Amino acid sequence: MLRAVLQSIEDRTGAVSGVRRFLDEDIPASAGWHQVLGSVALFAFLAQIFTGFLLALNYAPTPGEAWDSLRYIVTQVAAGSIIRALHHWGASLMIIVVGLHMAQTFLWGAYKKPRETTWIVGVLLLLLTLAFGLSGYLLTWDNRAYWGTIVTTRIMGLAPGGSVLLRALGAEGGQIGRVAFVRFYAAHVTLLPILTMGLILFHVYLVRRHGVTPAPGDELLPKKKFFPEQVFRDTVAIFVWCAALTLMVAFVKVPLGRIADPTDTSFVPRPEWYFLFLFQFLKFFQGPLEFFGAVVIPGLAVAALILMPWFDRGRMVRIQRRTAAISVAGIAALAWTALTATAVATTPKQIDEDATEEVQSWQTIPASQLAGIGVFRRENCTNCHMPGHSAPDLAAMPTPKDAAWLRNHFKSLTENEATALVQLLSKRTDDVLDAWRKAPDDIVQGAMVYHESACSSCHTLNGEGGNDGPSLNGLRLRHDREWVKAHFADPDKLSPGSEMPPFNFKSQELEQVTSYIMSIPK
């Protein structure tokens, strides 16, 4: 039965013998684990197409709305954050795999005559992979994306004919707006995939035409078949790649920052890790030299990469006999690592709001109300204020009493505590009710310390308070926890000229009030 079906497919399409010919390819006796990387790279590319297609099903390619829809994908769509992380880390892993594939080809001298074209097509595929990374970087439309792409396009503008290139990208004058955005998107999802697929086909065709490069000495040994041994190795390698990607997706969070804000002057743009070396390299070239650092030298480097088969023409394939070529490559790899490491080390620790985390209602209500919730909880008001008891259920309906009545009702409490409760009960919004149920205790304690210390007489927080000191909304973006704690003890030392008096909290109170302030978003 199966045989008949296969035979009829074979008669009509030749598919069966085609697959057989593909699997029966002769490969050198030395072929082995080092040659699996090409297959992994191909698979990584196909996986990117798959996850990219899924993302596109819920993505609006317009500035602003792009961010909204991506946030929707990662916070509301089932498995959306997984698909997005697969695409994000898949891109990084693909760069690594393509890089390793290239390094392997180089070390084995596999680009030598007659395989020069295969090598050149490979270099072009590397450049396309980087172009994917560059164009995809903008599509999240958060601050990282926006500012990173602004810098990249300005660099492109330095090249000869750069202004024409920017016009083609819709980024005239280095501005990134709607036109540039849709062009980056169009490149990312139509032009680049088509070019890449075409070149991959050509690349694979050339590999088949010239055969897998034999190791020195085994040209004369009997050939092996691609199937089953090498197919098995490829599958194992792809499996390892899958496992690595799964680990990344599971344990490394993909950030989505605040929506792109062209007026944000505090943001320090950094490119994706695989472009950091270039970013760092550019720092050596200032003023008129910038042109060399940004255009001439990278251009020469790419040209050198393409022309590699003609620089390294010797017949020698063995690594030990190609000291010159290998040392050049070694120095390049060292330089890349050093530049990247320096860039990583000098990147300021940036704290950005994580837009994938839902802002909770208790993060948005004034401190006095949150303190009121604390007093309400501490005094066990719900002993009486609950359904079926003597006092009204304050969660179910707002109190009809006025402020004077309430103050009298709370006369056993301190002035500050009574104020907090009056604030809580007389401005009862949905957010307040929600916070009442959900606010974590240590945060509420922090708000009580905040309220008791009258921080709001100088600082505004969630719309409540004075203007003598800076607003505390988003303080966590400007300073870290340790700074805030040290600042309480000696404001003048950390902010010279500050009029804020020192606060010597007990250690528990210090932790609580700091946690509270650090929980307030921008």
Add this chain to the structure above:
Amino acid sequence: MGGVIAAAAGVPAALYLLVKPKNKNSGEWVEVAELDQLRAGQPEEIVYNRKRTDGWRRVDEKTSTWLVRTETDAVIAYNPACTHLGCAYHWDAVGNAGAGQFECPCHGSAFSMEGKVIAGPAPRPLDRYLARIDGGKVLINPETRSV
């Protein structure tokens, strides 16, 4: 091994495509009319604005509903789409032997004032929205399915 790889990609993809996205905004009551502007036995098409969650957007859109005031001063609110293929139906006061009927122009479905199918291919009565009267105003809840 191939199966594990396929499952690793396929399971999240299936969830992504098939599970309904989370939506915390739903079931808002909208005021659409005053009870006094409705007369028993005379369905009215009311055009109103409502907020609806459309993917990643909360949109404010113009839409309509058919309101029927009953003899007992309750109000029925109908989804304005025919239950056959979703065309917009209208009220014909002389049809159904003078009792009036909702008529769909597409395939000739007709519904009584109570929403029952009296002609045509419609598979079920007209869909209703939750409706209530509060202080002389008619409120409907178009996002929550009526039972």
